[in-house]
Amino acid sequence: MSSPSKRREMDLMKLMMSDYKVELINDGMQEFYVHFHGPSDSPYDGGVWRIRVELPDAYPYKSPSIGFINRIYHPNVDEMCGSVCLDVINQTWSPMFDLVNVFEVFLPQLLLYPNPSDPLNGEAAALMMRDRSAYELRVKEYCQKYAKPEDAGATAEEKESDEELSEDEYMSDDEMAGQADP
């Protein structure tokens, strides 16, 4: 559809105008990366995440898919792959929403008020329900570890080097005393 590309352009333009750092992947305006800062009144404060946004063909009638490139501890975000539960976005989506809306309103709201009824990260959901302060602590830990500005900025390279390290596990066994003959 050619006329919605005007809509995409407008949305992208508006996003860039609102001081978000946007990196286009290809020129087709289908996917791009955005740098997102955690909302200031949440335990995610101070974290910086690189977010991959993909606009489906049926945009704006269908919601965009959001994925966190660096790790985040949140009930509605898959810890390993970073994708946000689509249903949560889709349920409240309207064709009038635009990308600025997503980053200014929707994501901060999601971070502040996770939706435990439909968790991608069950452990996080359960922790949040059981012990809120422990949950917040955990969130902050993750922010410290994975959501530093450098993480969001140079994430592509870092990911590879992480994988190499994890292979080396130092296994120490107490050796069974053999039947040593004097």
Add this chain to the structure above:
Amino acid sequence: MLEFSSPTSRTARTAEGRGNMSRGGSFDSSHLPSICPPEFSKPPHKRPPRRRKAPKKSPVKKYEPVNVHHGVAEAGPSNSDTYGPVSPRNEPSLPSSVESPAEENLLEPDNRVCESKNEVGDGSGCGVVIDVMTVLEELQLGAEEPELSSDQFRINDQLQEDELLAMESIYGENVIILDRQRGLRSFEIRIEPKIPDELTITTKLPSSNSKMQTTSITSTADEFSYSFRVQFVPPIVLTCSFPKSYPSHKPPHFTISVQWLDSLRISSLCSVLDSIWMEQQGQEVMYQWIDWLQSFSLPHLGIHQEIILGPYGVKHTGDRRAVSESVSPDVDIPSLRRYNDEQTLENFRNNLHECCICFSEYPGSDFFRLPCQHFFCRNCIKTYSDLHVSEGTVNKLLCPQSKCGGMVPPGLLKQLLGDEKYERYESLLLQKTLECMSDAVYCPRCEFVCIEDDDNFAQCSKCFFNFCSLCKNARHVGEPCLTPELKLQLLEMRLKSSQISSTQRLAEQNKINELLSEKEIARDAKLCPHCKMAISKTEGCNKMVCGSCGNYFCYLCNKAITGYEHFRDGACELFSQEAIQQWEAQMNMRQTVGRVRAELNLGEAHSCPNCGQRNAKTDNNNHIFCWACQKHYCYLCRKVVKRSSEHYGPKKCKQHTAG
């Protein structure tokens, strides 16, 4: 504001007019003054900046002159017979009240056919029918016409004709020529006065009245006013007729007719027109009159932001050229509102707007407006509806505006989706609504929807099957539903009988399988106390985390718990012995072996110095590995050994001894 179209849309009347000016002998027009005064060729005022007009697709809308009543005789030419053939009368064309095909597709609730304005001119409310044509006639008859030389007459004639042409070209469809007969040209001009963007119209209504005889207390004449805002008001209608001595001696006869002014105020307008003529007698005055009426009439009357209607019930005095069409509040107010709405709609339709979903621009006629007043372009609403219907999310097919939630009217949907998809939409909607209803059940025989009563019984209105909604069997008054076991037995017995058909056999077999699985689940699984999900434990301790809702419960007593405290108190054990053994077996085969051996050689088993568990010495090795605490120790000295090479040796404990 006076709207006019460009000269290119000039109607064909001009050509006709010219052609009919046949007279005996030609005449030389070289001595005549210049035909078109410079003012006529320039647009009288600045076009408002931002508005862009889409190219007009619909035919130029013609309208009936406001003040002409069909039954009344036209202004009769009394003395023009001697001046040559009578030109055929120019019939005013009737309004095309059928809208152009392009507009038929629109389905907006406030879409009204532009009604002919004749009804409004019917001043029947005040008891006196003021007919403009009659007034004009009276004016004409009453006026004394000075004697004119034939030259003068011809000059006037030409000037009048030219003036008419000029006005047509400037004001286009806002001018209606009523009569072009020589000597008595008459026409009507609709002048839209310049009004601010938002104008308030107010009516002061006296509240119920002190004229009531029932109470002697006279209520204070409390005035109560009703006002509303408009952006368009009906135009000032100036109807003129040129006497023969215009413009040399006499001004045109005219009447001013306004729907929202009383005759007194209109009279003052009439006097101003008179004075304009007086200032420059002998020259054409129409343009000045129209311009003044358009730009200055309202300020002259002191109207800036607000028009006050009325007064009503006052006898018409003053200038008889002032024709007020103001009747009564209950007629005027709806009529003014209606005019405003129609014009706003027309304005919307003709201009380009931007759709807030796709950001493309279309003329207003390509938009659909929902009852909640939000509007979107046709393509967007169509795509939106198609998407939701094909995905089945019909409950979300509401106004796209965020937080609005307004309904989309079914008529519009039908138009957008087409018959097939609309049917699908309807059936999905029905299905979803039924799902919400807690007492809607489906008949086990024909799948038709039925309503169950308090006892969980229902009767299908299609096949008349009376059934119990819990077990889906026939209605069993008084008896409880069949338990699954009984049902299973029944079914298995039926299966054995050879009298049932193969399809039914298959169905019953499936039923049996289902019941068996349910039985299996019931045997082993426990229900989560929070969400009732059936959970089956495969391994691990008895503190269960429900996979569905995340809450904890004890597998043994099936109660909701918060942590491990439940197991410390003693009643329920955290690990069953079985589980412990299983775990241990998995953990370390050697351990098991060691333990078993220790158990077997009870007599010779000794205690480990570290943990106290019994270990058996096997073969001759004194270096014992405790199966319980995993520490190495020496059998001889019962001390924990860190390095066997240091502990055992010729001078120290011997590693191998018998016994």
